[in-house]
Amino acid sequence: METSALIPLPDVTLACSLAGKGPLVLAVHGFPDDATTFQQQVPALIAAGYRVACPTLRGYAPSSLAGDDRYDTEALGRDLVALADHLSPGAPVRLLGHDWGAIAAFAAVALAPGRFSHLCTMAVPHAAAVAASFDLAQARRSWYIGLFQLPSLAEARLAGGDFALVDRLWRDWSPGYHPSEGELAAVKHGLRGRERAVLAYYRSLRSPRALFGASRRLILAPVTVPALHLHGADDGCIGVACTRGAERFYQAPYRLHVVEGAGHFLQRERPEEVSTELVRFFA
Numbered sequence: 001m002e003t004s005a006l007i008p009l010p011d012v013t014l015a016c017s018l019a020g021k022g023p024l025v026l027a028v029h030g031f032p033d034d035a036t037t038f039q040q041q042v043p044a045l046i047a048a049g050y051r052v053a054c055p056t057l058r059g060y061a062p063s064s065l066a067g068d069d070r071y072d073t074e075a076l077g078r079d080l081v082a083l084a085d086h087l088s089p090g091a092p093v094r095l096l097g098h099d100w101g102a103i104a105a106f107a108a109v110a111l112a113p114g115r116f117s118h119l120c121t122m123a124v125p126h127a128a129a130v131a132a133s134f135d136l137a138q139a140r141r142s143w144y145i146g147l148f149q150l151p152s153l154a155e156a157r158l159a160g161g162d163f164a165l166v167d168r169l170w171r172d173w174s175p176g177y178h179p180s181e182g183e184l185a186a187v188k189h190g191l192r193g194r195e196r197a198v199l200a201y202y203r204s205l206r207s208p209r210a211l212f213g214a215s216r217r218l219i220l221a222p223v224t225v226p227a228l229h230l231h232g233a234d235d236g237c238i239g240v241a242c243t244r245g246a247e248r249f250y251q252a253p254y255r256l257h258v259v260e261g262a263g264h265f266l267q268r269e270r271p272e273e274v275s276t277e278l279v280r281f282f283a
Contacts, residue, residue: 009082011068016055020046024088030099032166034190040271048279059197060190072204073215077107092117110221119227127219129246148202155195163188173237174263223250228281232262
C-alpha cells in the first residue's frame with residue numbers, strides 16, 4: 001500500500017511517496033519529470049523485499065520552495081542525506097537517481113558515503129566523465145542550458161504553449177518514446193508556477209559554489225560505494241559516449257549497462273529491463 005508524506009527538512013519540505021517494507025530504496029527524479037517516473041520499477045522493488053521512497057525534489061510541486069533559495073548540487077545532496085536519516089536512521093540506504101536525481105545522488109554519496117550501501121545513477125554519468133568526453137555533438141545536445149540562463153525569457157519559454165518546450169525535450173531526448181497525455185500532464189503540473197525554481201537548478205551551474213566551491217568538489221569526488229550506471233543507447237540529452245572511461249572515477253565496484261532502444265527516460269521506455277537491473281544490483 002502506498003502512502004504519501006510531507007517530510008520537513010532544515011530548509012524545505014519534501015513530498016514523498018512510500019511503499020513496501022524492508023531496506024530502503026530512495027528513488028529520485030530529474031527534469032522535466034516527477035516522482036512517478038519510477039512507478040513501473042516500484043512493484044518489482046517491493047516484490048524483491050524493499051521499501052521504496054520517491055521524493056519530489058525541492059522547488060517542484062507539491063514539495064515546497066527552498067527556504068534558503070538554494071537549488072545547487074550541494075543543497076540537493078544534503079536533502080537526500082537528510083531523507084536517508086529521516087526514513088532509515090538505523091540502516092544504509094540504496095540510492096537511485098535519474099537526471100538531476102543522479103546529480104543529487106552523486107553529491108549525497110560524496111557527503112555521507114556511510115549512509116548509502118549502493119548507488120544507481122541513470123542518464124547522467126559521473127561529472128568528470130562528462131567533462132572528459134564533452135565534444136561538439138554534446139554541446140549541441142546541451143543547447144537548452146544556455147537558454148535557461150536567461151532571466152524571465154527562459155521562464156516564459158518554458159511555460160509557453162502549455163509547456164510546449166517540455167514536449168520538445170521529451171521528443172529530442174527519447175526519440176523512440178511517445179509518452180501518454182497523462183504522463184506529460186503530471187510532469188507539467190509539477191513545473192507550473194515553479195518555473196523560476198526549476199530553472200535555478202541550471203543557473204546554479206555557473207554559481208561560485210559550482211565553479212569553485214562545495215558543489216564542484218562533491219560532483220567531481222570519486223565514488224566510494226558500489227555503483228551501477230544505466231544509460232539509454234539513444235539518449236538525446238546526454239550521449240552514451242559520455243559514459244566512456246567513467247570507471248576511472250570510482251573507487252568501488254562499478255558497472256555500466258547500456259539499454260538498447262531507449263533514450264533519456266529509459267525507466268519509462270524499458271521498464272522491465274531497468275527493473276531487472278535494479279533488483280539484480282541492489283541484491
